[in-house]
Amino acid sequence: MSQMVSLTVDGRRVSVPAGTMLREACRAAGETPPALCWHEHLTPANACRACVVQVHDSRALVAACSRPVAEDMVVETNTPRVLNARKIIAELLASAIDPQRAPDLLELVQATGADVGRFGGATPRVEPVKDDNPFFVRDYSQCILCYRCVEACGVDAQNTFAISAAGRGVSARIDAAYDRTLPESDCVFCGNCVAVCPTGALIDRQEWQLRSQAVWDPARITTTETVCSFCGVGCTLSLQVMDNRIVKVTSPHDNPVTHGMLCVKGRYGYAYVQAGDP
């Protein structure tokens, strides 16, 4: 049994194991901070700062996702300063990407009452969509550099290390090294980066095509949980079917086998099922 640490969150006393991050302690107190870059199965990148909270005796606001708890910490999650910071973060992000394609950001905008036009004078980064492989496209004009894709490609799941951040400051971007296409890179096309992308910057090619043709229709899509047909690991698949065609495959993030991660065969290798369709 690990040592327990007691702290106060919004006036409530909570006790959590040592090493727990503040976010989890806030959740235990019933006050889960919002999050964009944080993901339950990924190392916190501490990038978006949507989860900031106020800690007594700390000069700056701290990111709850990546600050470990300490004995007798006093934390406040809803002070005017915290709420204002979150609102500005939402406004800045909304000036850079389209929140309509990023459900988590949209939620943050709504929760904070952000004015999405406040920084309307900003010049959004415009980049052509990278469509260089059969499985997913990369629209980096929609990227907020949350690092989820980098973590999923690295030690948190796939251990392939095909992508990382390149460049600094405003020219920072996610890259497969030397600006290569993905087929030229170390990428193995598992699509786990797509599975964790919160903004739609990474999107399955099939979905992207159907959306751009205005054919993608959530009302006509049924989702069925089953198990992959390839090796013996037993990965749960959520098959999304529209008009009797599989159009997208994911795995639930709360699944104890996959944690939402799949390999290329499970995620994209379904063509054989419908190869004989009229």
Next chain:
Amino acid sequence: MFGTGASTSSYEDFHHTDVILLFGSNAAEAHPIIFHHIMRGVRNGARLIVVDPRRTPTALSAHSHLAINIGADIAVLNALAHVIIQEGLANTEFITRAVQGFDRFRDAVAAWTPERAAAIAGVSAELLRDTARRYARADRAMLGWTLGITEHHNAVDNVFALINLALLTGHVGRPGTGLNPLRGQNNVQGGGDMGALPNRLAGFQDVRDPEVRARFERAWGVPLSPQPGWNQTGMFAAMGRGELQGLLVIGENPLASEANGNHVRQLFGRLDALVVQDIFLTATAEIADVVLPARASFAESDGTYTSSERRVQRVRAARQAPGQAQDDLWIVAALARAMGYDWASPEPEQVFDEMRQLAPNFRGMTYARIEQEHGLQWPCPTEGHPGTKTLHTRLWEPVVNPKVALTPVEWEAPAETPTDAYPFMLTTGRRLAFYNTGVQSNLYPHPHNTGERIEIHPADATRLGLADGERVAVTSRRGRVEVPVRFSDTVAPGTVFMTFHFPDQVGTNLLSIDAFDPEAGTAEFKASAVRIERIG
């Protein structure tokens, strides 16, 4: 293990262990999501040791890689046991309480010095000593293996040698320890569990056990033969003798997947009736007398699969199957009716419920529970039972009865070794993006789908005067194929590697040897002697 053909641990045990030792397993490509669990353990501090003739992506992720010669596994494992005993690293408390046959085993490995094994395996004696010490000294250690162990003519002995290592050290029956055969096909565990083996009934129960048979006879109202049937290799032999004249093949493509493919084709040609039940007109289906179109089970029918960690999970129809394709269960029931049996049209859940009444390990599983609890791991004997993460925990109880046995095994070279006429050893395996004979995996567009290549060490290729990408002839004692070469230092000089994912282009299994394990019936896909020649 010890009478149950299944992994003794769960994937999450890889997260909390000190040493992970993989034998003949390229999990990064063949079991990518198990590899995620393995690497989670590495990140938590476990040491990863990979024993594999090839420098696979898995081996590249390891702290140490024992690039042994093909088929040297038992020499290596006996030497590891030798070091563990000689250096006093065996878990004597565990052995005294739970293990029998130690003295005989100690005598059997006494001659297996690391130096002797090193000469056979082509790795240093010091590396063998280091591996033995690390495995034995660990508080918890996991052992995993795949077809590099079982696709050999002495597969069963290979597995015994692995079990011996776990018994010597007590690395079984506790969380973070265990013996894990990583399963290659989505429901191969479930197939075996449900009695799709010549000597088993549902629940992995022995058909030779009169009590077991009586229970099934009562439920089914028919007498059951106490004689085990033939395994696949036995069926091929019986076809050769003319004793087996009819064959129903369900969801397999043996013409492309079996060793010595030309011989399989001849045998199938002699059958009076070959019926193939498949979702595609495979190479095997093309020569069948009757083809029964089936549904893609994972997406077009209902039932369960059982995974490599003994987890029974629900499979559900997500779409309508094309044309007249029918569910496997529907087809089997229709065949039974055509044979004069009074089988209605059973629902999958009815079959499952009947099974669990007859198979104690599954009795506590219901469809409702499987759906609510992310599947259930057997044994799960009652409806209040949570399922079992770790098998053989009884080995850690104060009194162990019966004890488990150490089984001395002797190393044998592969059935074929290099000669002047066939100087290379061909070994086979999978690549990440593809699967088995390619029936499923060659229909999606993948940037790495460049077709089959034979991987050869650059030094060998240069000596033969080959250019990278050049098409060569590869000949074994059984067949000849043409295939482009790919220079690669993932294979050692003298070894070449191919997959069998592209049989339409390159019939790799025309080359592979059908020497097989007498007990398991598994052919030695991992070791065939070949020669490589320029064409023209």
